[in-house]
Amino acid sequence: MFNNFKYLVREGFRNAWANRLMTLASVGVLVCCLVLMGSAILVSVNISNIMHLFEEKNVVMVFLNDTVSSSDASMTVEDVKNQILSVDNIDSENIEFIPKEKGFSTLMSRFDENLKIIDTLGDTANILPDAFRVGFKDPTRYETTVEQLKNLPVVYTVRDNREYAEKLMGINQTVTVVGTWIVGLLLVVSLFIITNTIKLTMYVRKLEISIMKSVGATDWFIRMPFLVEGIIIGLSAGLISFGLVSYIYSAAASAISDVLATGALPYRSMFLKMLGAFLGSGILSGTIGSLVSIRKYLRNDGGLNDE
Numbered sequence: 001m002f003n004n005f006k007y008l009v010r011e012g013f014r015n016a017w018a019n020r021l022m023t024l025a026s027v028g029v030l031v032c033c034l035v036l037m038g039s040a041i042l043v044s045v046n047i048s049n050i051m052h053l054f055e056e057k058n059v060v061m062v063f064l065n066d067t068v069s070s071s072d073a074s075m076t077v078e079d080v081k082n083q084i085l086s087v088d089n090i091d092s093e094n095i096e097f098i099p100k101e102k103g104f105s106t107l108m109s110r111f112d113e114n115l116k117i118i119d120t121l122g123d124t125a126n127i128l129p130d131a132f133r134v135g136f137k138d139p140t141r142y143e144t145t146v147e148q149l150k151n152l153p154v155v156y157t158v159r160d161n162r163e164y165a166e167k168l169m170g171i172n173q174t175v176t177v178v179g180t181w182i183v184g185l186l187l188v189v190s191l192f193i194i195t196n197t198i199k200l201t202m203y204v205r206k207l208e209i210s211i212m213k214s215v216g217a218t219d220w221f222i223r224m225p226f227l228v229e230g231i232i233i234g235l236s237a238g239l240i241s242f243g244l245v246s247y248i249y250s251a252a253a254s255a256i257s258d259v260l261a262t263g264a265l266p267y268r269s270m271f272l273k274m275l276g277a278f279l280g281s282g283i284l285s286g287t288i289g290s291l292v293s294i295r296k297y298l299r300n301d302g303g304l305n306d307e
Contacts (some may be wrong), residue, residue, distance in 0.1 A: 012228025015201045017186035023229075027237045029193055030285055034278055035248075041277070042249055042270075047172045051263050059094070061159040062132045062149055077130075080154050084132055084252040087152070089145045094135025100128045111224030129156055187285065194233055194289030198226050202294070205243035227290045234286025235279065240280040246271075 016023045064080060077097050106182055136145050142160075148157050202209065209222055249267055267274075 009228055011225035012232060013253070015163050015229040016116050016232050019197055019201055022193070022200060023233055024189065026193045026197050026233045026289075027240070029186060030190040030234065030237035030282060031241050031244070033183055033190050033285075034237060035244050036179060036186065037054055037183045037281065038173050038241060038245040038274065038278060039248070040183070041073055041145055042093040042274075042277050044172055045270070059133060059135045060149070061098075062148060063129045063156045063159065064131060064154055065156045066129070075154065081132065083152055083154055084134060084149065087145060087148045089137050089141050091135040091137045096133045098131045098133055099157025100130050122200065169271075188286060190237075191289045191292070195287060195293040196232060197233070198230060198283035198293040201229065202226060223291075223294045224292050230288075231283055232286070233289075234282035234284065237285070238282025242275055242281070245274070245278070 062084060081095065081097065084095065134149070136142060146158055146160050149155055186197060212222055246267060253265075255266065
């Protein structure tokens with residue numbers, strides 16, 4: 001039994017090597033498919049994570065009219081704070097005044113070189129209004145509370161997360177739709193190439209297969225080397241794709257962390273799941289391609305029939 005297994009696996013590797021150009025073509029197309037699929041999944045997972053963080057923070061920035069911090073200001077910071085707290089659903093423990101100087105300093109520290117030119121404009125801190133960072137008690141009343149804040153006479157505008165959330169949802173939908181179509185197309189192409197790779201091997205070994213059949217070899221014994229060949233193609237594509245996506249994601253995550261405060265999800269938290277997904281998808285694709293080609297051959301060629 002073990003000797004038979006060794007023989008079948010060895011024959012599978014021999015088949016893959018004998019048609020190495022077609023094997024490489026199969027692996028290449030399947031790699032493209034899996035890389036796109038993996039990238040789309042990672043983008044979607046990170047967008048979902050950012051959306052979740054937005055919901056958890058449940059915080060908005062309330063920018064004020066010019067009523068605070070000037071010598072002729074009509075209202076004090078405390079007066080404005082009390083107006084904001086008069087809105088139902090405001091968390092009194094989660095409200096913080098952000099003077100324009102602090103806001104500008106934070107902005108400069110985040111973007112550094114890109115905004116140094118603003119220093120030449122004079123009183124740079126005045127380009128930003130004073131603001132309050134405000135948290136809500138009940139996140140389900142988010143939109144209603146934002147509208148109430150905007151209606152306050154002391155409020156210039158409210159920066160909430162809805163705009164970002166809508167943009168992220170749009171990006172996520174676009175990535176999902178486009179990614180699905182591209183992955184689907186490439187998957188069909190990869191299955192076509194894998195199928196023809198197996199068919200070529202079977203055609204070359206047509207006489208050998210006929211002899212094996214005539215001496216009593218079962219169809220499954222004949223199938224196994226070609227099935228192993230398909231698994232080798234899929235496994236190779238899965239490992240290469242996993243390595244490429246891991247490298248690309250690590251580089252992209254580093255760049256994103258410099259721009260977004262939230263950063264990207266650490267890859268180590270998804271390592272095993274992504275590895276399993278790539279290997280599983282690759283092996284499944286190779287297996288399906290092999291079974292399709294073998295089934296057609298055994299049905300139509302050489303008088304061989306499925307058992």
